[in-house]
Amino acid sequence: MTPVNPPQAKNRFLTRQRRLVLEILRQSPHHPDAGMIYLEAKQRGERISLATVYRSLSYLKEAGLVAENSFGEGHGHFEPVQGAHHFHFTCIDCGAVIELEAGEINRLARALGEVRGLQVDDIHIHLRGRCPDCQQAPALSED
Numbered sequence: 001m002t003p004v005n006p007p008q009a010k011n012r013f014l015t016r017q018r019r020l021v022l023e024i025l026r027q028s029p030h031h032p033d034a035g036m037i038y039l040e041a042k043q044r045g046e047r048i049s050l051a052t053v054y055r056s057l058s059y060l061k062e063a064g065l066v067a068e069n070s071f072g073e074g075h076g077h078f079e080p081v082q083g084a085h086h087f088h089f090t091c092i093d094c095g096a097v098i099e100l101e102a103g104e105i106n107r108l109a110r111a112l113g114e115v116r117g118l119q120v121d122d123i124h125i126h127l128r129g130r131c132p133d134c135q136q137a138p139a140l141s142e143d
Contacts, residue, residue: 013063017048021056022065022080031069031077031088031097070126089127093134100127 014022024040025032032040038053057078060066068076069088077097087105089098106123113120 013059015056017052018056018059020044020046020048021053022060025066025078025080028079031079033073033075033077037078087125087127089129089131091131091134092128093130093137096131096133098131 020041021037024037028036028040030036034050034053034057037057038048038050041048041053057066057068057076061068065081066078067081068078070076087100087102089100090096091098102125105125109123110120
């Protein structure tokens with residue numbers, strides 16, 4: 001029997017624009033928002049609209065290739081889906097986003113769910129505070 005969605009079918013739906021958005025995300029050391037992705041595409045000389053970036057991100061999320069994160073700014077930040085589940089720490093002073101590997105948290109959350117008879121499919125934990133650099137920075141006086 002032929003698979004319903006053969007592997008080559010997935011690539012057929014990755015248009016040039018979708019591949020561009022995914023490439024920008026894979027090459028970014030940060031978690032860019034749609035506007036940042038759009039600006040990077042324009043800097044590369046690509047012809048793409050902001051609306052196309054949003055549509056591409058929506059498609060890539062549905063396809064399971066991109067994850068959207070909310071860092072308390074009222075809009076999404078994006079990253080390519082990685083094999084290992086991870087969490088984010090956002091510095092409330094400088095805005096730095098740091099990725100944290102934490103397999104123990106995944107195991108603990110699933111175990112807590114099992115105690116209550118829940119099936120945990122996804123876990124979102126977002127930590128906020130001050131990064132080491134901002135902890136060392138002198139406080140600004142409000143004179």
